[in-house]
Amino acid sequence: MALSRRRRRRCRALVLGALLSLAGTYLCYSLLLFCCAPEPEPLASGEAAAAAAARAASPRTAARCLPAAAAARKKLLQKWRACPAAASSTATAGNGSSSPPSPPPPPASRSVGTKRLPHALIVGVKKGGTRAVLEFIRGHPAVRALGTEPHFFDRHYERGLEWYRRLMPRTLETQITMEKTPSYFVTREAPRRIFNMSRETKLIVVVRNPVTRAISDYTQTLSKKPDIPTFEGLSFRNRSLGLVDTSWSAIRIGLYALHLESWLQYFPLSQMHFVSGERLITDPAGEMGKIQDFLGIQRLISEKHFYFNKTKGFPCLKKATPGGTLPRCLGKSKGRTHVQIDPEVIEQLQDFYHPYNVKFYETVGQDFRWE
Numbered sequence: 001m002a003l004s005r006r007r008r009r010r011c012r013a014l015v016l017g018a019l020l021s022l023a024g025t026y027l028c029y030s031l032l033l034f035c036c037a038p039e040p041e042p043l044a045s046g047e048a049a050a051a052a053a054a055r056a057a058s059p060r061t062a063a064r065c066l067p068a069a070a071a072a073r074k075k076l077l078q079k080w081r082a083c084p085a086a087a088s089s090t091a092t093a094g095n096g097s098s099s100p101p102s103p104p105p106p107p108a109s110r111s112v113g114t115k116r117l118p119h120a121l122i123v124g125v126k127k128g129g130t131r132a133v134l135e136f137i138r139g140h141p142a143v144r145a146l147g148t149e150p151h152f153f154d155r156h157y158e159r160g161l162e163w164y165r166r167l168m169p170r171t172l173e174t175q176i177t178m179e180k181t182p183s184y185f186v187t188r189e190a191p192r193r194i195f196n197m198s199r200e201t202k203l204i205v206v207v208r209n210p211v212t213r214a215i216s217d218y219t220q221t222l223s224k225k226p227d228i229p230t231f232e233g234l235s236f237r238n239r240s241l242g243l244v245d246t247s248w249s250a251i252r253i254g255l256y257a258l259h260l261e262s263w264l265q266y267f268p269l270s271q272m273h274f275v276s277g278e279r280l281i282t283d284p285a286g287e288m289g290k291i292q293d294f295l296g297i298q299r300l301i302s303e304k305h306f307y308f309n310k311t312k313g314f315p316c317l318k319k320a321t322p323g324g325t326l327p328r329c330l331g332k333s334k335g336r337t338h339v340q341i342d343p344e345v346i347e348q349l350q351d352f353y354h355p356y357n358v359k360f361y362e363t364v365g366q367d368f369r370w371e
């Protein structure tokens with residue numbers, strides 16, 4: 001009898017102990033969750049809510065940061081944060097000036113930061129050199145970019161801004177989020193949709209001689225569909241009458257002045273930056289310098305990060321980090337050998353584009369010398 005009472009008492013003590021330890025674990029777990037909860041991300045969907053989220057994210061002011069020169073020394077292509085541009089507008093990458101007094105902060109890893117709507121977009125043009133610009137600029141420590149083309153403002157708009165935001169890489173407050181989708185430039189609804197996301201969005205357009213661009217576009221299509229008609233056949237409604245077929249997308253995309261009009265209904269020119277696709281090849285550092293100025297970030301990507309690859313026939317990035325993962329040259333689909341086109345056809349198309357080009361130069365205040 002006494003034995004079973006003792007056993008019952010021991011049993012009760014064991015149950016009590018177990019309960020207490022469970023309660024303790026729960027308390028610790030709750031405390032841990034409370035202390036380490038991540039920064040809440042906006043969850044509301046719809047244009048207004050996400051636009052508010054974008055505005056909230058826009059003052060990308062000083063948090064702890066790595067001075068730009070130090071960031072550059074810490075290898076351009078590593079994702080170190082850089083201090084805001086105001087620190088020094090003359091800094092160039094790795095010019096060997098003073099070293100940081102204390103150890104640098106940890107790099108912004110994939111799990112750090114917040115997914116934000118883009119602050120800047122490369123909106124076009126197809127075959128202009130958009131991939132080169134994206135790959136070059138994403139080496140900057142103050143920029144993080146989506147590697148693939150999300151086609152949100154043309155194909156997937158109905159999925160909502162929240163879907164779009166979730167595609168973005170995480171950024172720190174001081175960093176700029178970017179993506180590129182070249183078809184935005186010729187999408188009628190894109191300017192309004194981007195404006196509704198944020199009227200402060202910075203827009204980059206890489207433009208190239210519209211005739212060369214059309215041939216590049218055609219060469220790409222031909223590589224996928226070898227049975228399509230000839231370039232000459234597709235370009236004209238009536239070649240002897242010189243009637244160009246502007247309904248063919250390869251031709252239509254090159255009417256830059258027309259497409260630009262839709263953008264100027266929503267954005268001032270000062271919010272748009274036009275990159276010369278030609279100069280991007282002959283002077284990548286020069287064009288990248290202007291892009292960095294436009295984005296309000298330090299000129300860290302400079303001459304010393306490029307070399308001309310004779311085999312590729314294009315400038316390529318030097319691998320700035322030992323064992324870095326970014327490619328030195330762009331892939332095989334960039335810099336294809338173009339299909340041979342009758343020089344007379346080229347001349348006819350040059351003539352066709354001339355008035356549109358002139359209008360475009362006048363509007364943007366830059367002569368791209370495509371004549």
Ligand SMILES: Nc1ncnc2c1ncn2[C@@H]1O[C@H](COP(=O)(O)OS(=O)(=O)O)[C@@H](OP(=O)(O)O)[C@H]1O
Binds near residue numbers: 277335
């Ligand atoms: N550094 C470097 N390396 C390789 N290619 C370069 C570079 N800079 C500019 N380009 C030119 O980019 C053209 C492709 O343009 P996009 O990247 O805009 O094409 S796409 O619309 O994304 O398909 C591509 O066009 P094609 O030469 O007709 O293939 C290149 O001329």
